[in-house]
Amino acid sequence: MWKYNEDFSYVRHGIQFIIFSMIFVTAIGLGGDEFYGVFGKENYVTIHLMMEIFIIVVTMSISIQTWLISPYILSNRGLYVGALFLTISFIEMAHTLSYKGMPFFITDNTPYVATWFYILGRLLLSMGSLLIFFIKEKEIKLIYRWFIYSLPFVIIIGCFCVLYAQTPILPPLMIEGEGPTVLKNTLQYTAVALQLVIIGLLFKNLKKAPKIIFLLLSSSIYLIMSDYLFTIYQDVYDIKNFIGHIFELGAYYFLFRAIYFSSIEKPFKQLIDTQEHLEKSREKMHYMAYHNEITNLPNERFLMETLKKDLYISKSQKAILAIGIERLSAIKASLGSTYADQMIGLIAQRLKNVLPEQYLLCMLREDYFVVYINEVSNTHQLTQLSQQLQFAMEESFQIQHFALNSQLNIGIALFPTDSYREEELIRFALYAMHEAQKTPTRIRFYESSISKETTERLLLENDLHDALANQELFLEYQPQLDLHTGQIKSVEALVRWQHPKKGWISPGVFIPIAEESGLIIPIGQWVLETACQQVKRWEAAGLPPIKVAVNLSLGQLFQQNLVEIIHNVLEKAQLEPKYLQLEITESMTINIDHMTTILHKLKALGVTIAVDDFGTGYSSLSYLKDFPIDCLKIDRSFVQKIQSNSTDKALVDMILSMAKHLQLKVVAEGIEEIEQLSYLVASQCDTVQGFLFSKPVSPRTLQENYQTLHNEAKYILDSIIASKV
Structure with missing residues (x-):
């Protein structure tokens, strides 16, 4: 496409040329008498003929060019411009043939007819250009160009009828020996005034098409220069007459350039630019087809x-x-x-x-x-x-x-x-x-042994993508027993996967896959929503308020809108925040700054925070004072060997003692034997969970057996207390 700055560069150079031309015209006007008849009086008819031939060629070229492109553009303005310059071309021919000194044409040649043809041409150009400027551009049918191009023939025939009438109808414009009449100068200045109006209108639109408007402005300025010279010259031998024809020819040349540029050169440049753009697009598409967009590396x-x-x-x-x-x-x-x-x-x-x-x-x-x-x-x-x-x-x-x-x-x-x-x-x-x-x-x-195992894992990952949509995932809940009251006040939500072909898939298998693939994010949100809604269903079924513990993944903790998500989940389920406990692992506490910020925001919602599998990680214990933690969960690996392994026993004692001093609750996981429970009761542990009381069960099973679970738990606790009496 023609560049905006290129257009104005063209305009700047053109203005310099126009200024030089105006200085030249002023010099001619002031000192032109010294060049009177400089070419020899016998040569002026020939010189005039040559100048007029050039003008006729240019005006006819404009008309022909417009005619040829009209089937492709079908613009009413374009056709009017072509018809206008065809008319001017005919008038210039008549002016040339009727010029004094030319061979016999209809009648003896006199300044009367030749001057009127010239003035009619000038007025027609100015008035026609102004009229076309105000015509609203629209598309017209091709057949109308024949009608529009027939008008110049009608106009030129009318001019011949008026100017070659036996009795002159119009007054003379030139008097031999005296020069132009007042009427000629008045008509000439009328054409100048119309050109000034055109210049004003063109200046208002200069930014829209700088080069085209500048060429039209140059044409108008050159016409005004020629009009000025034609009003001050003495006779046909005056150098001002010759220079006036030069500027008139220049004006038509600028018009030709403007039309040529707008109809041929500019579209051609646009076509070339489009081809270059397409070529660059092909190169870019080829590059994109063979390279990664993010890294620009080969793909x-x-x-x-x-x-x-x-x-x-x-x-x-x-x-x-x-x-x-x-x-x-x-x-x-x-x-x-x-x-x-x-x-x-x-x-x-x-x-x-x-x-x-x-x-x-x-x-x-x-x-x-x-x-x-x-x-x-x-x-x-x-x-x-x-x-x-x-x-x-x-x-x-x-x-x-x-x-x-x-x-x-x-x-x-x-x-x-x-x-x-x-x-x-x-x-x-x-x-x-x-x-x-x-x-x-x-x-x-x-190694060849890798293929089978990896293939199965990839297939499992692929199936996991559809597991949530196909409702293959479900939750089970493991009751947690409050050792101080002997009541089940909380549960832990555990996600399960029942594969349609492979059956039950262990969480130890599919959770790592979900974390690696990023599926843990949507799965984690589904667990949150489902668990919170289930607590409300139990409440509606008549069960006492139950707190649900839900594990958060590392990916979820780095979600920028995690707090908003949990707030919306609680609001949608109409669950009080105190009945939701969010569990994190020690491995998540490495990024202290981020975790401190996010956990404080979660705590502000009213939920409780627990550290799951406490004691199995490698983090600094300083996070216990930095994080707003409510609860520590002792990993089952310590509890299971509490009777046989003195180290594990010492670790459990240390965790319980530390939690007591930090005013944190403690939940012990994996309670399977009476001896383990007895030790924890004696150590004043707050809450326990494990197969001794109940394995993870469906929400319906928990609801239907809630009282039975209470009774069994009470019986076990009573037996422990009785054995110590």
Whole structure:
């Protein structure tokens, strides 16, 4: 497209030329008498003829050009412009043929007819241009161009009839020996006045089409210059007459350029620009088709085409490294795609900084990277490279106000040892990558035994995507017994999965998959909503108020709108916040700043906060004073050996003592034997849960057996108390 600044650059240069022309005209007007008859009086008819021929050619060219393009534009304005210049062309021909000194044309040539033809042409140009300016542009039918282009013939015939009448109808405009009459000058200045009006209208629209408007302005200015010269010249031999014709020719040239530019040059430039844009778009589309949008790294299509060309050139050992980003799905699900994309970009940059230039680094499906190494001397080389890549990730990624950490799981497949086919090499490397997270080094070479296990895991992950929609997930609730009152005042909500083909899937199997894939976010929200609604159903069924404990995942805790989500869940279920307990694990407390902020906001809602599996993590205990925690849950691994293992017994005693001093409640999990319960009762533990009282049950079972569970719990507690008396 014609550039805005290019148009104004053209205008600036044109203004300089116009100013020079005006200075030249002023000089001619003041000192032109010195050049009177400078070309020789016998040559002026020939010179005039040449000038008029040029003018006729230009005006006829405008008319023909407009006629030729009219089938493609069908603009009423365009056709009127063409008809106007066809008329002016005819009038200029008549003016030329009737000019004094030319051969006989209808009658003896005199200044009378020639001057009137000239004045009619000037008035027609000014009035016609002004009229066309005010006509509203619209599309017309092609047949109308024949009618519009017939008008010039009617006008020129009318002019001939009037000017060649036997008795002159119009007064003379030129008197030989005296020069122009007052009437001629008046008509000439009328044309000038109309041109000034046109100039004013053009200036108002200059910004819309700078180059076209400037050319039209230049034409009007040149016409005014020619009119000025034609009003002050003495006779046809005066240099002012010749210069006036020069400016008249220049005016028509500018008009021709304006029409040519608007109808041919500008559309052609637009076409070229469009072609260039399309070419750039094709290049961009080609680049996008072979590169990842986030990292600008080659994508899977690029990698596959490279492998097909390069893999079989030689039988030398080659390698595919599949690099998985730990916790990426959880970050994307909790913080959003913006954070995840920024982290991917930073990881890609660190990988490029480590990898040699000859290695091909690709980004596949926005989830993992692939490195293709076309020559491998030994596997130790690959192990060292993998360790260097992992080391590059040790420093935290600072993304806005979050300091995010991630590790790399790297799977390696070798050509031709593992496979000769490019698709299998990539797939085997991915299998090894998934298994790498189970190893301490997080680096794994592909082995044939990996395929079956990984395939099953990937299929399970795929099924988990549909489990929520297909209502395959459900909740069970394990009662928690208050040892001070002997009543069941709370339950823990536990998610279960009944696969339609594989049956019951252990939470220990599908929860890690959900966390890695990011599905833990929607599953966690569903658990919250379902558990809160169930508490209200129990209340409606006549059960006393029951607090429900729900586990939060790390991904949920990093959701920016988690507090709002929980508030909305409570509001929708019409459940008082004190009947909801949110459980976190010690491993979540590493990011102290973020956790402190989010937990205080959750606490402000009125819910209680518990630390699950307390004692199994590796965090500093300082979080106990920083976090608004209400409860500690002793992990079942300590409780189960409380009678046989003195270390576990000491740990339980320490947790109970610490909780008492910090004014925290304690829940002991995994109570299966009377001896375990007896010890906890004696140690003044607050609450217990375990198979001794009840395994996790469906909400309906809990509702129907609530009183029975109470009675059984009371019997067990009474027996313990009786045994100590």
